Amino acid sequence: MDALELLRLNLLSPMVLAFALGMAARLLRSDLAFPEAMYTALSIYLLFAIGFKGGVELSKTPLTIVLLPALATLGLGLFRPLSSYVLARRFLALGRVDAGALAAHYGSVSAVTFLAALTFAQAVGHRPEGFLPTLVALLEVPGIVVALLLAKRGGGNLGEAFQEVLTGKSVVLLVGGLLIGALSGEAGMERVKPFFVDPFYGALTLFLMDLGMVAASRFATLRQVGFRLVLYGTLLPLFHGAIGVYVGHLVGFSVGGATVLGAMAASSSYIAAPAAVRIALPEANPSLYLAASLAVTFPFNLVLGIPIYHALAQWMGG
């Protein structure tokens, strides 16, 4: 398949289209709205299911195979908040606190971007490494912690924020799902596959419709915040994505695996990070980080980023 064909394949997937539908609904001022409980239920389901599937795969993978990618991912988790912070200070000329807040988002990871990349890679015909969800869990936490350290050098209730991140629901569901999957293995998977695996992409489609509505309601803020933020929110993912693909290549991933690791590295959090930042850095401006993460970087990765990381991975790996 050539690049245009791949882009088309990505753009016409039900998930990307559902995201667009959600945005359109909000822009048309439709009264469509997901109940809070439905959004929460979907996110609980998705996070646990990702973890669980990863855990089952992990139970079939020798530890030695996972070790190197895990270390490399931790490395990414330490590097990404630093580059995000520096770029926010220099290019956006933000203060320490706002830069730290942005860095926490671009230092962590978006589970939905991860999933979209996984789906894309599978649809293209790759078979990404099964233990990738483990790496999502590894990438989620350290970035936030490093970023908060950067912002609060010398002061504040960092412990509270640290605990907030570690016991936050996205980490508990991902890591808990991983453990349950690893412990119950294939035997457990067999029983719950028709719930946690088969309907997964449909549930994700609905979730993305809701995300589209949320992202669209951030567009207004975007205009206030300015064009530089849009650049930040697209160039940084490209940079991180390229590094992620390269790291994936180095640790011996398949083309599919490198694509997904690239997308993970390029993604920015919008569940764990906002909650942690709001508690630890209340002085930071939420419009800034929510607009960048949700209204710029997420759609960018979903629509253009993923095919680009795939092209990169193919170029390096093929």
Add this chain to the structure above:
Amino acid sequence: MDALELLRLNLLSPMVLAFALGMAARLLRSDLAFPEAMYTALSIYLLFAIGFKGGVELSKTPLTIVLLPALATLGLGLFRPLSSYVLARRFLALGRVDAGALAAHYGSVSAVTFLAALTFAQAVGHRPEGFLPTLVALLEVPGIVVALLLAKRGGGNLGEAFQEVLTGKSVVLLVGGLLIGALSGEAGMERVKPFFVDPFYGALTLFLMDLGMVAASRFATLRQVGFRLVLYGTLLPLFHGAIGVYVGHLVGFSVGGATVLGAMAASSSYIAAPAAVRIALPEANPSLYLAASLAVTFPFNLVLGIPIYHALAQWMGG
């Protein structure tokens, strides 16, 4: 299968029985109640899934085949509110506003009645045309608009109501689902089938249980409103249903397709129409239209109407 056998088949389907269970629960004053969020989540799921399946079918159907049925359906959409309005003025002796409110309901369509008819037709062994959901979307809007025009000749904020209908969540989900299905086609369907197709009838069963509770809580009003409304709510669907079946026959539908089009024409809205009417015609009496649509016409179609339209379709088509 003879008529009695078909009626039995319909009455003993899980969906009709679940509707009866819901009614029984309310009449027994059980504390059973679906959370608002669950009801909304189910309706979002059902509407989007109908649209999506229809869209995928549409992507496989040549436009020429759809064109004639679509025009005929639009014709139905213009005729039905007129007949409903006239009957409400003459037979029920209602004022212009209340008659317009009723006409908006009987001019629009009930997605759940459509689904029940589809299930019935499939269970009997027919294969109704795949693009029928497209026609649901076409039938939903014009009837409401015509009815509001009838009621408000000369005055009022019709534009607001029009916009309310077009961007209402049922239209957005149906039409949005259609577009997504048409664009992503079979490749998209493959990924989300275990969520949007396989579990569909089970979700519909739960939804009908909730509808049964709502309908039962309308029975009280029914007694106040009187016997003529019950007649209106059964004779009008029979009339519209017969016309719908006949139109289906004319445009060359299979027996299954004509049955379903008949049921669509016979149905009355209880999602899009009430919301639009409450905004555009606040002086209209909600008890009237909700009781007629929900406590008379819907159960009538579900239990007796659908087998009757099927018998008609068989008689014309066989």
Add this chain to the structure above:
Amino acid sequence: MDALELLRLNLLSPMVLAFALGMAARLLRSDLAFPEAMYTALSIYLLFAIGFKGGVELSKTPLTIVLLPALATLGLGLFRPLSSYVLARRFLALGRVDAGALAAHYGSVSAVTFLAALTFAQAVGHRPEGFLPTLVALLEVPGIVVALLLAKRGGGNLGEAFQEVLTGKSVVLLVGGLLIGALSGEAGMERVKPFFVDPFYGALTLFLMDLGMVAASRFATLRQVGFRLVLYGTLLPLFHGAIGVYVGHLVGFSVGGATVLGAMAASSSYIAAPAAVRIALPEANPSLYLAASLAVTFPFNLVLGIPIYHALAQWMGG
């Protein structure tokens, strides 16, 4: 399989592990929480699905085969509240009202314990009798009624409580599901299997995660209430479980069926009973019965009880 292997199999099932994850989340003070609506939606789904599956099985079972087990179950339903009451009065030295409240819980049944036992039996390779859900419905009500009679001898609004139990949502969903399953039979089942059967154990896994959180939040009360209650909440199930297995053996059940009947007899209610008791015996101390039922007996049965009843059933039946 030997006993240890079975215990391991049970402990490492996704359901038991999800329960543990829920407890861990609460003990770690995570912000993970299921929305009220999600919990209610899951419980509606589970109760109706149990009933429905049981009903479909029932439609295939000659009445004569069900009669004896049904009578025996009714017998259990009358005996269990009496033994629970006497033990609460003697061993815990409780007053009449608190003893009656406990008896209502241990006289009724936990649908989730039933399901866990069924899953366990199937995973071990047994094929428990298909009509067992009918017996759950039979065991749910009488125990609560007998217990309230014991507590209120001579006074109070027993009728209200009786009506509360009979029209309570768990009874309506179970019995309603049974009837719908029995009436619509295999033909109905075919349509809704991908919703009510295949994803069932996955939904149960999520539900157990929530139950784990609730149980953990009861641990604090447990310490106040004391060690004797822990003994009561473990010895009584063992006693009832042994009787249940024996009764199952007597009425000719397979080893799997006897295991499940044992677990049912050993279980204590935490949906129907608390609601009925709160209305009928407001003077009873809720901490007492909720802690015993939810924080002691339920986890005990889930983790240790079920394998024990299975061992008993094998020993008697093999």
Add this chain to the structure above:
Amino acid sequence: MDLVPLKLVTIVAESILEKKLVEEIKRLGAKGYTIVPARGEGSRGMRSLDWEGQNIRLETIVPEEVALRILARLQEAYFPHYAVIAYVENVWVVRGEKYI
């Protein structure tokens, strides 16, 4: 504009009492009420979203004598056994004569 001074009685109680409380206040003269689901903590510990069900927060606008009757009834029949609080305040109601 006709603003009628009336009493607003607010009752926070276990949600299991909803049906009973609504019957009581109607019997004692309330013409309407508004309920929102709530959670809370008081002398009887946390009443969360979990299990025992949550609380409800019931408001009713009534004339003073009805307010007093409702509060007296609550104090007598509900306070001893259930988690309930109740308070009253002064409000000015549009078209207040409807609620008398």
Add this chain to the structure above:
Amino acid sequence: MDLVPLKLVTIVAESILEKKLVEEIKRLGAKGYTIVPARGEGSRGMRSLDWEGQNIRLETIVPEEVALRILARLQEAYFPHYAVIAYVENVWVVRGEKYI
């Protein structure tokens, strides 16, 4: 501490009116509002969780003249056709100058 005496206007109405009501009160001078979903019963019968949609309970803290304007507008344009009640009470607000 600066506690400013202001008026708290509470409106209970059919949820379908939410968008319109918010526009109205802003137009009439309200600087903010808080909404919770509600259910209830009044002269127009039970408004439950079912179907017709539920109620909303809207609160806005405003100066007295804004309160009167809002209530007058409600009485004129909403009371005749919709299920609505509205009342006003006295509150003391922290940093109340923000809401004037």
Add this chain to the structure above:
Amino acid sequence: MDLVPLKLVTIVAESILEKKLVEEIKRLGAKGYTIVPARGEGSRGMRSLDWEGQNIRLETIVPEEVALRILARLQEAYFPHYAVIAYVENVWVVRGEKYI
């Protein structure tokens, strides 16, 4: 009937503050509280059901001095950075001595 005059403090705040606010008001002397989920709009824009989480509306019935302490603490520690409003009013509470 014993109706005790007390203060009802209402706080509308971002829901992320729930745990902290509950700890604060208890520390400052509140014996209980009631929370309902809410949404709203104020000087910091719309706080909808979306994403950043919604608001909560927290009520606590307390003696006057506790009310003032709570409001002072809010003004000092929460108003600068978070979306919060707070106000106080007079209520008469059944068995009010429980809350003192």
